[in-house]
Amino acid sequence: MEPKKQRLLSIDALRALVMLLMIFVNDLWTLHGVPEWLEHTAAEADGMGLADTVFPAFLFIAGLSIPFAIQNRLSKGENKTRIFWHILQRSIALLVIGFFHVNLETYGAQAPLPKPIWEILLTIAVFLIWLNYPPKFKKNAGVLKAIGLIGLLILATCYTNASGAMGIFAMTPQWWGILGLIGWCYFLVASLFLWCGGKIQILSVVFILFIVFNMASQSSILDAFDGIRNYIWLVGDGSLPALMVAGATVSLLYTHFNTKKTVFVYILVGIAAIMILFGLVARQYWDLSKIRATPSFTLVCTGISMAAFAVVIWITDIRGYTTWYKAISPAGTYTLTCYLIPYLWYPLVDFIPWHLPLVLCTGIMGLAKSLVFAFLIILITGWLAKKGIRLKL
Numbered sequence: 001m002e003p004k005k006q007r008l009l010s011i012d013a014l015r016a017l018v019m020l021l022m023i024f025v026n027d028l029w030t031l032h033g034v035p036e037w038l039e040h041t042a043a044e045a046d047g048m049g050l051a052d053t054v055f056p057a058f059l060f061i062a063g064l065s066i067p068f069a070i071q072n073r074l075s076k077g078e079n080k081t082r083i084f085w086h087i088l089q090r091s092i093a094l095l096v097i098g099f100f101h102v103n104l105e106t107y108g109a110q111a112p113l114p115k116p117i118w119e120i121l122l123t124i125a126v127f128l129i130w131l132n133y134p135p136k137f138k139k140n141a142g143v144l145k146a147i148g149l150i151g152l153l154i155l156a157t158c159y160t161n162a163s164g165a166m167g168i169f170a171m172t173p174q175w176w177g178i179l180g181l182i183g184w185c186y187f188l189v190a191s192l193f194l195w196c197g198g199k200i201q202i203l204s205v206v207f208i209l210f211i212v213f214n215m216a217s218q219s220s221i222l223d224a225f226d227g228i229r230n231y232i233w234l235v236g237d238g239s240l241p242a243l244m245v246a247g248a249t250v251s252l253l254y255t256h257f258n259t260k261k262t263v264f265v266y267i268l269v270g271i272a273a274i275m276i277l278f279g280l281v282a283r284q285y286w287d288l289s290k291i292r293a294t295p296s297f298t299l300v301c302t303g304i305s306m307a308a309f310a311v312v313i314w315i316t317d318i319r320g321y322t323t324w325y326k327a328i329s330p331a332g333t334y335t336l337t338c339y340l341i342p343y344l345w346y347p348l349v350d351f352i353p354w355h356l357p358l359v360l361c362t363g364i365m366g367l368a369k370s371l372v373f374a375f376l377i378i379l380i381t382g383w384l385a386k387k388g389i390r391l392k393l
Contacts, residue, residue: 008254011064013325014312016332016378018057023331023342023374025051031366032358038367043291046283048300052290055178056243056301057308059185063247064309066190067198067255080194087194090393091187097126098180100152101343103159103171111160116347118155123343125151127391130336134388179339184235189244200256203249210242214295218286239293246302250309261318268310275303327375330382336391338381345377 028034028051040051073083100122107115128148133141156168163170176184196202216222217237225232235241250268257264279288279299286294315321331338360369384390 008068008317009322009325010309010313010316011061011068011251012329012332013316013322014064014309014332015058015061015335016325016328016330017308017312018054018061019331019335019338020328020374020378021050022054022058023338023377024370025054026342027370027373030361031370032362033366041290043289046287046289048288048290048297052297053301053304056240056290056298057305059182059240059243060247060250060302060305060309062182062186063189063244063249064251066186066193066244066248067251070190070194070198083194084191087187087190091183091190093130093393094179094183094186095176096152098177098183099171099173100126100155100177101179102174102177103161105174106161106172108160108162108164110164111166112158113155116350118159119343119347121151122155123340125149125155126340127389130391130393132388132390132392137388181235181240185241185244188235188241189248192245193248198252200249200252203245203252207242207245207249210238210245211295211298213238214242214293214298215282215286218292218294236293239295239298242298243302243305247305250306254313261313265310265314265318268306268313272303272306272310275299275306277303279303328378330385331378334381334385334390336393337384337389338378340391341377341380341384 025038028039037049038051039049041047041049070083073086074080104115104119104122107118109115111118113121125148128144128151131141131144133144137144153168156171158166159168159171160166161170173180175181192206193203214237217233222229253267254264257267276299279296279302282294282296282299286296288294288296288300290297316325325332356369359365
């Protein structure tokens, strides 16, 4: 089964909406009096807030894109070995960026470079290495990439963690960070899709296997493997790759119903309802928890993501309402650039000697401020893209 070669507007639109929501919820830490239903739920709690649904939705969307990306490369005559090499390179890039980002969380106050400076230099180095250089800079691209790589090594050398240990060996993978987790899942799912020939039956079985593994991992069945859990349980006890595999499977299903989009929307809503129902049933045995990556959370978020995709398909692909998407389109097409800009914004704000009045960071006004901030980041992303500054892995 071969997906169509062009990009689907509905996928880009959903990605843009989720990216907008991600920037918004990631800015909630700057506010006071945020409603609990908007925030992340504590690890020990049984429940979920809006913020808890964002990362699972992003994984689902990444899965949606995999069949189209791989098929596009195959249609250009690339062999599977070369495509696998591209998958590997992209995964390593995400792992490296995620590795540095997660170590920001344990950056020590006694480090030779203040944390904001280290974070700004890190983001600049990432841009230098993975920038999609415009033609006028192509001849200097190799030098600039080398500068970025050397910069990363220098930053790793002067890194100091909260315990006072210094150097690259003071940096640890921890939970790999958002981009690192995406990197692991992408490598696993994209490789699977490539070598299984994109068969929907295989992907469906793999999704079920990941859910079963997730259930087993959350039970006492796999306790004998606790000693090596931290070394091989790299992707949320099967929870995170399950979300990405679900996206890839839905993408193939959409291709199958390409001429019957309305029928597909009804089918997808039905599957979404079943996923949510199973998730609520599973909640009787495992809590609903993002932090613990429980089966109930995985199933419910899979259902929510499917339902959201169905709504966007209905709006964009069936009804043809696309004008609204233009305002946020940079978040859908230059997503990594959009994600990284706050890593420049927040440390730069640390150097500003004044802060917003409390009234603008509280209640409805505060939420409006964070929403405006999210739109501003997307606007900056679009402006940078027009100047030829956009990342490409």
